[in-house]
Amino acid sequence: MSSSEDNSIKEQPLTKRAKLDNPKDQTEGELDAFEDVLFDGTTRPQDLIKPYLDGLIPYVNDTANHTDELYHEDKACVVVRDTYNKARCHMLVIPKRSIDEPKCLTTADLPLLQHIHERSLWVIAKMKRDHPELRDVGFRAGIHAIPSVRQLHIHVISQDFDSERLKNKKHWNSFTTEYFIDTDELLAMLKAKGEVKVDSEKVQAALKRDMKCHVCDQPLRNIPLLKKHIKTHLPASMTTAQPEDV
Template sequence: MTNLIGKGWAAGLLATINDPKNIIISSNDAVVIHDKYPKAQHHYLVLPKADIPDIFHLNQSHLPLLEELFLLAQNVIEVKRCQLDDFKIGFHAQPSMQRLHLHVISKDFVSDCLKTKKHWTSFNTKLFLYYQDAFALIKAGELIKPLNKELVQQLCNSPLECNQCKFVGKNVPDLKRHLLDHRTQKQ
């Protein structure tokens, strides 16, 4: 059943990237689209046109493609008139989709789609692999390996610590109220 869901979602991504009206920016090798369920005010996906299932299939031959994905990530931030320092760019270390995609997500995490602790931890713990770290591993000739189940469980159970200060939320709504305070202070 999981494989069917993964393939259905991957097919949905393929339909999305093949429809020009969904594309924010594109190159010969990749496209940038809006995440359909954004977990922050700005949340984009950079997808290669090549069929690469996930980060575990990347090797040194993909280094030029990874550089292209990162360039497009920087471009979408610029097009949206935002600052690079206000974003996280990386991959889920425990991907839930069967299509390689690079997340470009603003650090505010203000979104109605941010509903669960898993949503938070997937971007704010080691479940999120920063682009630079992934690139360095692959450049060194290493393959990215799946995290072991114990570590994934530990990370999923970690406290809801704010990504901008030391506040720890009691639950997701509590953390979201706190994140709105950060947003208000920046305005």
């Protein structure tokens, strides 16, 4: 994000920025600006960006007004479609219990985390069953090492990365480097250490790393080249099928 864009966001009155809590009502440009703020959330004063930081809370507390995004709900969590999907299938599994971020987890949360992990696997199985073009595509379920919004959430994302909303190196590296921690690794860490700790400097550096293919490790210097290249790894079911709403 350029410095001019950065300043324009910071200078917006809180009432104006707060409307971005409901992304589906925004223009494409506003959505892009909103997403940039989310990605840089850890480096900005929280009182300036509270509307962005709390963007997931309504999906848990007010599901009746988010039926378009809601995919599944049970007693412990909700599954919603990610507004900023970076692949054909990109869901968020969000616990209903208030847990700001992974570092807040304790061993007392292991049963809940296990449930969320199993719900993520259920989503993957259902996606493959309901959408034939996804049956031969890999999936991952995990967290960002340093989340950009409050409320613990698990990304369930297909590995095609076939999305117009995947636009820059940070987007790519946040899902294809150690910045992304799989749920089974998260569970193992919590069981072994009783807490979740990450090397902040290391994972932040991963976002700035040169891009490479997540399948064959070929270096790719820009997003257009990356998108052209990763299509060569897509299964035939995806190259011949039009993207479907999932």
